[in-house]
Amino acid sequence: MSETQAHPEIRDAVRKLCARFPGPYWRALDRERAYPTEFVKALTEAGWLSVLIPDEYGGSGLGLSAACAVLEEIHRSGANGAACHAQMYTMGTLLRHGSQAQKDKWLPKIATGEIRLQAFGVTEPTSGTDTTRIQTFAKRVGDRYVVNGSKIWISRAEHSDLMVLLCRTSPRDDKGKTSDGMSVLLVDMREAKGRGLTIKPVRTMLNHATTELFFDNLEVPAENLIGKEGAGFKYILDGMNAERILIASECIGDGRFFIDRAAAYARDRSVFGRAIGENQGVQFPIARAHVQVTAASLMVDHAAQLFEAGKPCGSEANMAKMTASEASWYAADMCVQTHGGFGFAEEYDIERKFRETRLYQVAPISTNLILSHVATHVLGLPKSF
Ligand SMILES: Cc1cc2nc3c(=O)[nH]c(=O)nc-3n(C[C@H](O)[C@H](O)[C@H](O)COP(=O)(O)OP(=O)(O)OC[C@H]3O[C@@H](n4cnc5c(N)ncnc54)[C@H](O)[C@@H]3O)c2cc1C
Numbered sequence: 299m300s301e302t303q304a305h306p307e308i309r310d311a312v313r314k315l316c317a318r319f320p321g322p323y324w325r326a327l328d329r330e331r332a333y334p335t336e337f338v339k340a341l342t343e344a345g346w347l348s349v350l351i352p353d354e355y356g357g358s359g360l361g362l363s364a365a366c367a368v369l370e371e372i373h374r375s376g377a378n379g380a381a382c383h384a385q386m387y388t389m390g391t392l393l394r395h396g397s398q399a400q401k402d403k404w405l406p407k408i409a410t411g412e413i414r415l416q417a418f419g420v421t422e423p424t425s426g427t428d429t430t431r432i433q434t435f436a437k438r439v440g441d442r443y444v445v446n447g448s449k450i451w452i453s454r455a456e457h458s459d460l461m462v463l464l465c466r467t468s469p470r471d472d473k474g475k476t477s478d479g480m481s482v483l484l485v486d487m488r489e490a491k492g493r494g495l496t497i498k499p500v501r502t503m504l505n506h507a508t509t510e511l512f513f514d515n516l517e518v519p520a521e522n523l524i525g526k527e528g529a530g531f532k533y534i535l536d537g538m539n540a541e542r543i544l545i546a547s548e549c550i551g552d553g554r555f556f557i558d559r560a561a562a563y564a565r566d567r568s569v570f571g572r573a574i575g576e577n578q579g580v581q582f583p584i585a586r587a588h589v590q591v592t593a594a595s596l597m598v599d600h601a602a603q604l605f606e607a608g609k610p611c612g613s614e615a616n617m618a619k620m621t622a623s624e625a626s627w628y629a630a631d632m633c634v635q636t637h638g639g640f641g642f643a644e645e646y647d648i649e650r651k652f653r654e655t656r657l658y659q660v661a662p663i664s665t666n667l668i669l670s671h672v673a674t675h676v677l678g679l680p681k682s683f
Pocket of ligand 1: 502
C-alpha cells in the first residue's frame with residue numbers, strides 16, 4: 299500500500315521517528331493525561347511541524363500533501379498528532395493574512411520551535427457550532443484591545459506560546475451579514491496568563507490537553523490584530539479547509555493502524571484449532587475497513603490537491619473529513635471485535651486509539667454540520683437554519 303503513496307521519504311522518516319515513541323510511551327501519558335513533550339520536541343527538531351512554512355521563514359515550503367503524509371504516518375504508527383497538529387494549520391492564518399511585520403516577527407521562531415503556535419480559540423460554551431454567535435468581545439482602547447468572555451475546548455492552550463483567537467469586535471448584526479464584525483487576534487499566552495487570561499483544563503475520554511479559557515479584561519496589543527478588523531471569520535474559514543484535510547489524514551492513519559493490527563492479530567490468533575482470520579466472519583470486516591479507508595484516502599488526496607492548487611475546496615475538505623472519520627471509526631470498532639477481550643486491554647493500544655479516533659466525528663466539525671453544508675451548498679436544498 300505504502301509504495302504507491304505520495305512522499306515515501308517523508309513517510310519513512312516519520313515512521314522511524316515514531317518508532318522511538320512506542321505504545322508504552324503513549325499509554326503512560328494517557329493514564330496521566332499528560333502532554334507528549336518529548337515527542338513534540340522530536341518532531342519540531344526534525345522539522346516536521348514546519349513543513350508548510352515557506353523557506354524564507356525557515357520552514358520546508360512544502361505543500362499540504364506533505365503535511366498530510368506526516369500526520370497520517372504519526373497516526374498509523376499508533377502515536378497521536380493532536381498535541382501539535384494545530385501548528386500546521388493555524389500558522390496558515392498568520393501566513394496568508396498577517397502583515398509582513400507579523401510574519402517576520404513570528405514565523406522564523408515558529409519554524410525553529412522557539413515559539414509554539416498550538417492554540418486555536420474559536421468554540422464557546424453557549425454558541426457551540428453557531429460561530430457567528432460567539433460572545434467573546436475585544437474592545438479597542440487606544441493601542442490595545444481589551445478582551446472579555448470565555449472559550450471552551452481550546453486544546454493545547456497550556457502548551458502554546460501563541461493563540462489565534464476569534465472574537466467579536468462589533469456586535470452581531472442580525473439584519474446584516476452575521477459573520478461580519480469578528481476579528482482574529484494573535485494572543486501571546488506567556489504575557490496573558492495571570493493578567494486577564496485563566497486556563498482551566500478539561501479532562502476528557504482521551505488525552506487531548508483541552509481547556510476552558512476565561513478572559514477578564516485581557517489586554518492585547520492592537521498590532522496583534524491579524525488582517526482587517528471585522529473580517530476575521532473569513533480568515534478562520536480559510537484555515538479550516540487545511541485543518542479538515544489534515545485531520546482527515548490523521549483518520550486515514552488511524553484506520554490503517556487498526557487494519558494493520560487487526561490483520562496481524564487475525565493471522566496469529568488461533569481458536570478452534572485454526573487462525574481466526576481463516577473465518578470469513580473475521581476477514582470480511584477487516585477487508586471492508588480496508589476498502590473504506592482506501593476510498594476515503596483518495597478523497598483526502600483529492601482535497602489536498604485542490605488546496606495545493608489554490609482552488610476552492612471547502613466541500614471536498616468537508617467530505618474528505620467526514621468519510622475519513624467514519625472509515626476510521628468503523629476500523630476502530632472492527633479492530634476491537636477482531637481482538638475479542640484483548641481489544642479492551644490497555645497494553646494492546648487498541649482501546650486508546652478507539653477512544654482517540656471517536657473524536658473526529660465531532661471535532662473539528664461534527665458530521666451533521668458537514669451533511670448540512672453538502673445538502674445546502676452542493677445539492678441546493680433549502681437551508682434549515
Ligand atoms: C477534544 C476536543 C478538542 C477540541 N479542540 C478545539 C480547539 O482547539 N479549538 C476550538 O475552537 N474548538 C475545539 N473543539 C470544539 C469542537 O470544534 C466542537 O466541539 C465541535 O465543533 C462541535 O461543537 P459543539 O461541541 O459546540 O456542539 P454543538 O454545536 O452544541 O452541537 C451538538 C450536536 O448537535 C448537532 N447539531 C447542532 N446544530 C445542528 C443542526 N442545526 N442540525 C443538525 N445537527 C445539529 C451537532 O452536529 C452535534 O452533534 C474541540 C472539541 C473537543 C471535544
